[in-house]
Amino acid sequence: MLIYEQLQQFPLSPAEKGIANYLLAFPETLETSSIQTIAQNTYTQPSTVIRMAKKLGFSGWTDFKRAYLKEWQYSQKGLADLDANHPFGPKDNIMTIAQKMATLEEATIADTLSLLNHDSLAKAKSLLSQASTIAIFAYNANLLIAQDFALKMRRLGKSVVLSDIPGEERYLAHNLETNSCAILISYSGENDNLLGINRILQDRGIPTLAITSIGNNQLAKSCTSFLPLTTREKLYSKIGSFTSNTSIILLLNILYAVLFAQDYDGHYQHLKATGRQIDFRKASHSILEEQEVASD
Numbered sequence: 001m002l003i004y005e006q007l008q009q010f011p012l013s014p015a016e017k018g019i020a021n022y023l024l025a026f027p028e029t030l031e032t033s034s035i036q037t038i039a040q041n042t043y044t045q046p047s048t049v050i051r052m053a054k055k056l057g058f059s060g061w062t063d064f065k066r067a068y069l070k071e072w073q074y075s076q077k078g079l080a081d082l083d084a085n086h087p088f089g090p091k092d093n094i095m096t097i098a099q100k101m102a103t104l105e106e107a108t109i110a111d112t113l114s115l116l117n118h119d120s121l122a123k124a125k126s127l128l129s130q131a132s133t134i135a136i137f138a139y140n141a142n143l144l145i146a147q148d149f150a151l152k153m154r155r156l157g158k159s160v161v162l163s164d165i166p167g168e169e170r171y172l173a174h175n176l177e178t179n180s181c182a183i184l185i186s187y188s189g190e191n192d193n194l195l196g197i198n199r200i201l202q203d204r205g206i207p208t209l210a211i212t213s214i215g216n217n218q219l220a221k222s223c224t225s226f227l228p229l230t231t232r233e234k235l236y237s238k239i240g241s242f243t244s245n246t247s248i249i250l251l252l253n254i255l256y257a258v259l260f261a262q263d264y265d266g267h268y269q270h271l272k273a274t275g276r277q278i279d280f281r282k283a284s285h286s287i288l289e290e291q292e293v294a295s296d
Contacts, residue, residue, distance in 0.1 A: 001190070002215035002231070003068045004075075006056050016052040018042045027072040035061050057216055071214060074115070074231075080107035084232035084243045101242070108230050108246040115214065115228040116254075123225045125258045127207045131181035133159040137169055137197050138185035141241060142248060146185060149252040155274065156260065156267050169193065173200040181207045187229060187244045189217025198222055211251055213244075227251050 001009075004027075007020040019042045023030065030038075039046045046061075053064035080103050087104045088097045128134055134153065136146045143164060150160040163169040176182070182201050184194050189212035198219065201208050210223035213231040220226045230247040260267050276290075283289040 001217060002213075003056070003064075003071050006216060010056060012052060012055065013048075015042075015044045015048050016055065019044055019049055019052050023068065027068070030065060030069055030072075057221070067216065074214065077111070077114070079111060079230075079232050079243070080104065082107065084108075084230075085234050085238035087239070087242065104242055105246055108232075108243040109250055111230040111232070111243070112228075112247040112250050115230065116251075120225065120227060121254070121258065124209050124227055124255060125262075127181045127209055127225055128183075128255060129259055129262060131179065131207075132177055133161060133180040135161050135163070135172060135176055135180060135182040136185070137163045137173070137182060137194055139191070139193070141245060142185040142187070145245060145248050146183070146252065148249075149256055152256050153259070155271060157270070158259075163197075169197055170200060173197045173206075174204075176201070176204070176206055178205055181209065183209045183211060184219060184223060185211045185248060186219055187213055187233070187241070188235060189213055189215075189219035191219070194219060195222070211248060 004024060007024050010020075012020055019038065022038070022042045033041075035046045035049050038049050042049075050061050053061045056064065058064040058067065082100060082104050084104070088100045092100065134150075136143075136150060138146050143162065146162060147164075150162055153160045161172065163172050173182070182197075184198055186194050189210065195218055198208050198210075199222075202222070202224075207224040209225045209227065210219045211227050212219045212229060214220075214228045215231065220228075229251070230243050232243050233241060
C-alpha cells in the first residue's frame, strides 16, 4: 500500500489523524519541515508525530519522512501525460492508439529506471550470482513473464526453477537447497501466498529478492533485497497491466544482463557454441545469416 493511502485509511487517534491530514494536504513542505514544525502546525507533540510514523510500520519519523517524500516526488513526475490505467480512449483511431502505447512503453522504461539505484541492483546481482539455484515465485501473467528470464538463464547453464504448479509453491520453498535464492514477483506486494512463501524461505536462511511496487508493502519490507516496479496502475480498474508488465520485463532483462556481464566473453562463446550445435533455423535474408568461423 502506498503511504498516502495508509495516511487516509489507517486507524489513527484523532491527534494522529490531524497529522496525517496535514501531511496529505502539504506534502511539498515536508522536505524543509522539522518534526517540531509539523507538531506545531498540527497542534500536537513531536512524540505524537513519531508514534504515528511507527503505527504505519516505520522505525521513526526520519524513516517515514524519507519514504513519504520519495513517494510524493515520484507521484509528481507523471507518465508522459498518459493515464497508465486508461492510456487510450474509445474515440482514438488505430494509429493514435499505436502511438500512445509506444509512448507509454517508453515512459514506463524511463520511470522504472528512475526508481533503480546502484546499491539495490548490486545486492540483487550478488544474491543471484552466488546462488546454486534461483527459484521464481509469481502468479498469473507475472509467472509467464518470468519464464523468459528462466529460459535465458538456463541457456547460460544456471539452474532456475519456477513455481508453475498451483499448490506446489510451498513444497518448492521447503525443498530448495540452502545455497539457493528466490525471486518473488508481485505488483501489490500484499499477496498472502507469496508472503507465506517468503516466511518459509527466510526461516530456512534462503535470501529473497522482491520485485514489487513502491510504498510501504509487506513483501518489500520482508525480503532480503528489493527492486521497485513502476507504480502507476490500479489493481483492477484498468484496461491492462501495461506498465507493470513492461517494468517487470525490464528489471528481469537488467538482472540477466548484469549476470551475463560477469563473464561476458565466456557466456557469449558458450551461447554461440551451443547455438551452432542445436539451432538449425534457416535465415530468410542476409541480416539473419550467421557468419561461420572456419575451424582450424
